Amino acid sequence: MNPARCLLQCGDEGAILLSYLDRQLDSDSMAALDRHVAQCPDCARVVESQRAVWQALDAYEPVRISADFDEQVMARIAAERPWWVRVVDSPWLGGGGSWWKVAMPLTAACLALFAVVAVWKVGDAPLRPPAAAMDSAEVQQVEDALADVEMLRQLGVTEEARQL
Amino acid sequence: MALPPITATYSSPDQPAPAADAELMLRVRDGDTAAFALLLERYRTPVVGFLFRMVQHQGVAEELGQETFLRVYRARATYEQTAKFTTWLFRIATHLALNWLRDHKGEKAQESLDEEVSEGLSRQAVDRAPTTEQVMVAESRLHQVRLAVRRLTEKQRAAVMMHKYREMEYSQIARALECSESAVKSLLFRAYETLRSHLAHLDGNRQG
Numbered sequence: 001m002n003p004a005r006c007l008l009q010c011g012d013e014g015a016i017l018l019s020y021l022d023r024q025l026d027s028d029s030m031a032a033l034d035r036h037v038a039q040c041p042d043c044a045r046v047v048e049s050q051r052a053v054w055q056a057l058d059a060y061e062p063v064r065i066s067a068d069f070d071e072q073v074m075a076r077i078a079a080e081r082p083w084w085v086r087v088v089d090s091p092w093l094g095g096g097g098s099w100w101k102v103a104m105p106l107t108a109a110c111l112a113l114f115a116v117v118a119v120w121k122v123g124d125a126p127l128r129p130p131a132a133a134m135d136s137a138e139v140q141q142v143e144d145a146l147a148d149v150e151m152l153r154q155l156g157v158t159e160e161a162r163q164l
Numbered sequence: 165m166a167l168p169p170i171t172a173t174y175s176s177p178d179q180p181a182p183a184a185d186a187e188l189m190l191r192v193r194d195g196d197t198a199a200f201a202l203l204l205e206r207y208r209t210p211v212v213g214f215l216f217r218m219v220q221h222q223g224v225a226e227e228l229g230q231e232t233f234l235r236v237y238r239a240r241a242t243y244e245q246t247a248k249f250t251t252w253l254f255r256i257a258t259h260l261a262l263n264w265l266r267d268h269k270g271e272k273a274q275e276s277l278d279e280e281v282s283e284g285l286s287r288q289a290v291d292r293a294p295t296t297e298q299v300m301v302a303e304s305r306l307h308q309v310r311l312a313v314r315r316l317t318e319k320q321r322a323a324v325m326m327h328k329y330r331e332m333e334y335s336q337i338a339r340a341l342e343c344s345e346s347a348v349k350s351l352l353f354r355a356y357e358t359l360r361s362h363l364a365h366l367d368g369n370r371q372g
Contacts, residue, residue: 014349014352015346015349018353019349021356046360050360052360053363056312056366057363059306059309060217063216069208069226072230077234
């Protein structure tokens with residue numbers, strides 16, 4: 001950078017001017033440009049107008065944020081979480097902590113053990129042949145029912161023949 | 165591990181230590197929603213303020229602000245500790261704002277702002293008890309600032325908002341806008357040139 005040159009004629013897309021306005025140049029360069037601006041009306045005008053712009057922008061205060069902003073964000077996050085995470089994190093399960101990281105594998109292990117025991121118990125039980133399960137009274141009931149159905153079918157046919 | 169106390173960030177945006185933000189994000193990555201709530205508390209005002217100045221609409225700014233934090237949460241697993249949290253945060257906010265501005269180009273979405281801004285000024289006016297004339301001067305001044313900001317391109321606007329209100333370095337703005345540092349300087353120079361041509365007459369005597 002050549003401090004002797006006018007800030008407005010640097011031809012560097014305003015990089016030096018911007019850095020000068022931001023006070024981001026090294027101390028020697030800043031001092032040289034300060035001296036130049038003190039003597040150059042055009043540069044002094046730019047510096048002054050930039051100061052006015054920054055002051056004007058200070059007036060651009062945002063309005064206040066809604067009181068429930070955080071709650072809305074957290075609600076949207078909660079809505080995206082899987083149902084089982086929401087259940088284990090719910091307050092009635094003491095939610096929020098990481099206890100479920102221990103509880104989940106433990107529960108899975110218990111379920112697996114239960115399944116093994118259930119299969120073992122079922123395998124241990126004596127199997128009855130279906131035929132042996134029916135006694136003579138049940139056989140008689142089935143035969144009676146079939147006879148009734150046959151009788152009703154014949155009655156239905158004769159009734160339809162009479163109507164014709 | 166005890167966390168450093170949370171400080172107000174809007175009035176002194178560079179105060180929070182980057183390490184503290186990164187620490188919180190790592191906790192968020194591990195499923196700690198309380199850590200996320202702390203980040204939300206810390207950065208909600210700067211983010212919504214930035215978005216408000218970008219889109220010039222309070223409701224839209226809050227909606228985009230919520231979306232920004234939602235995306236931070238969704239992307240928690242991919243957060244890299246090497247990247248400064250605020251740079252990452254404002255890159256997300258900038259993308260959302262630029263997309264919204266692109267999608268709503270030409271719409272008169274700012275109309276409702278007039279009432280909101282007036283309400284805000286009136287509220288401040290009550291707090292500080294200025295005269296009616298001072299309120300009118302302040303409203304006129306703000307109106308001119310808003311008009312001047314609207315004359316900037318979307319990227320110029322984003323660069324100015326990060327430079328002026330967040331005091332971000334050129335390199336940080338470049339990362340947020342995904343362009344080179346020299347491009348940022350060029351954007352800022354042209355933006356301030358435009359603002360100077362429209363706002364320079366507003367001298368430092370703010371209260372008229």
